Amino acid sequence: MKGVYTITLSCQGKKLTSLQRHIVALEVILTVNKIPTAQLVIAERGPPLEQPFHLSRGDFFKPGHRVDIHLRYEDEPKNEKLIFSGIVVKHKIAWHDDHGARLSLDLKSQAIRLTTRRKSALFEKTTDKDIITRLIRQGGLTLKGAIGKAEVKHPQMVQYHCSDWDFILARATANGLWVLFHYLEGKEHIQIVAPDFKQSPKQVFNVNNVDPQIVIHNVELEVDIRQQLNKVRAAHWDTQKLALTWVDAQQTSVKQGTVDAAQAAQAIGADPYPLVHLGGVAPEELRACSKAMLDQARLTLLRGRFQIKGRKDITLGECIAIKGVGSYFEGQAMITGIRHQLNREGWQTHVQVGLTEGMSRSFEMCDPAAAGLLPAIQGLHVGTVVGHEKEQNPQFCLKVHLPLLEDKNKVLWARLASPYASDKKGMVFRPEVGDEVVLGFFNNDPRYPVILGAMHSEKNPPPLAMEKDNHQKGIVTQEDMQFLMDDKEKTLQWMTAKNNSVTLVSGKKSGIYLKDQHNNQVNLTEQGIDIKLDKNLTADTGQNVVIKGKKIDFK
Structure with a gap:
């Protein structure tokens, strides 16, 4: 029937x-x-x-x-x-x-298997395309065709405390890709592709048509210009130039309805939208993300839904044409949602066009963490130093391990903050292998950690004991080289592991005291210079030796 x-x-x-x-x-x-x-x-x-x-x-x-x-x-x-x-x-x-x-x-x-557990993982020297493929197959799902363009090779990509699904979605979105589901050959397939905004309409739907296959009912469409962007400019921190480097998004080919999106953006005074990331993001990645932002903004211009007789031959991401709905809404639109509704009254299909949620133009108080490129990491974190590498290390990074990384063999490259770091000048205190360090992250992006400092613990106790008055401060190196300050004794001391020392005293016994491991001593005090030697004293000069004093004794 x-x-x-x-x-x-x-x-x-x-x-x-x-x-x-x-x-x-x-x-x-x-x-x-x-x-x-x-x-x-x-x-x-x-x-x-x-x-x-x-x-x-x-x-x-x-x-x-x-x-x-x-x-x-x-x-x-x-x-x-x-x-x-x-x-x-x-x-x-x-x-x-x-x-x-x-x-x-x-x-x-x-x-749903991809959503049930938060994970932390590190992917090294690979592309988003390979990462997404791996996660989908690990979830036991079938990937349809090749993943769209996502070819930037990341030195390190971090999935931090988020589900595989959220991570896939974030990285797909950052590359301007859509995640779609299709049912082919009796099974479900996931497709991850860039939407084709240049395709010709595959279906034409008309309010006034008598053909039940293309006539539409219960139409709700709107044109909303508030989220339109003039253009998107992305910036990253260039560590070679020590300056922000800007890249512009390519102009979008999204076309929905008849309203000119660029003119709409100009009408609301939309300046170029800045997408800023202070980590070492590749310009190609930022360019793709900024293009995706512009595409999504354009897809919010015309949005809504309508109802047709139940059909199973329409698909997500398909371009259609709508007629008979007024001059602003006539023309092309892209299917972004499908709802099949079946009951005793029959089978109806509801079609959604445009995006109901685009990149917000209401300007939140804070920009998205990690520039929205991937699930962000918040706050400070504990890490462990696992190695120093000299080769292929232009940023002088250290290898660190985060406890939340499930694979203990995976490590991150972290830059090291310093109180003074200049061109061939500065303070160099690199933590040792096994040290517990405090990590922050540029732009809250888990790919770009920076070591802010190190911490002592029960396993790694400090070289100076805790005291109530906190008089002692100093530096003790791996080989027990020491630089110590004592406010109580008013001393400043340099000392080697074998007790070769220079001590500066500003208290009652003010002076400079030199002592070596052979029990030779030179003391400079208010009484003069006192030299004590267990063995010989040799003076060798290429010029004259002059000794002058009121009284000279030789014994």
Whole structure:
């Protein structure tokens, strides 16, 4: 019968065809950059259901089991298509006097596996493309086609305390890519591609058309210019020039409706939007991110939704044309969301165009941490120094390990802060291997740590004991070379491991005292210079020796 739909459910690969007339409602939601969801409501009454909650008693819809949902129209028996595949995440029963027992199921794409645990990991000398591919395959999911352009090779990329899904989404967004879900060949596929804004419309929908396949109903569209940007300029800190280096985003090819986005941005006084990152981000990465920001802003210009007769041949990221909706809304639009709604009244498909959330132009008090390029790291962190490397180390970094990195063999390269660091001048105090150090992060980006200082602990105690009056301060090196200050004794002392020392005293016994490991001493005091030697004294000069005094004694 034309217009009548058929739902086929499978659980763990096993079909259950007898439930068609018991299905009260089905809703499937697919959205760009979001994990697909579905909700299924089944009436548990009448044959073949022998008793209330018959389905809930069995294993067919057991939480955690995979459910596949196929759809077709009754008059198209050979055109059945998979529109959702996911697992039961919520199994709910209800009994109401007016309609009896019902089973409600919430389903999530198997990509939910990527969301369940926060992780910290380090990826070295690799691209976002390779990282995303690895994470998707580790999650047991299928990747459709090649990942879009994400070719910048990162010396180190850090996934800090976030789920694999959030990390994938952040890195895809930073490269101007969309995460899409498709159902092909009987299974779910993830596709990560750059949206094609230059494609020709594949479907034309018209309010005034009589063809049920293309006529649209319940239209809600809006043009909102508040998030439009003039252009995006990105800046990074160039450690060779010691200055900000700016790159401009390429102009976007996004075109929705008839309103000129550039003129709209000018009308609201939108200056070039600055995207600033003070870490060592590659210009190519910032250029891609700034282009993505501009694209997203353009996609918020025209947004909304409309309803059509149930169709399974439209896909996310597809360009369509809309007609009969007024001059501002006529023309091209891009599908960013699809909602299939099936109930006793029929099958309707709701189509979302544009982005409901773009890069905010309301200007939050603070810019996004890590410039929004990836999940950020907050506050100060503890690390352990694991090595010094001379080769290929232009920033004079040290290798450090963060306890939160799950792989103990993975290390980060961290720059070292110093009170004085100038051109071939400065203070050089590099912490030792095994030292506990305090780490901060440029722009809260976990890829760019800086050692702010080191800490003593029970394992690594200080060389000077704690005292109430805190009179002693100083430096003691790995080989017990010492530079000590004592405010109580008013002394300043340099000392080697073998007790070769120079002591400056400003108290009652003020003077300069030199002593070596051979018990030779030279004391400069108010009494004069006193030289004490256990052995010989040799004076050798190329010129004359003059000794002058009121009295000279030789013994």
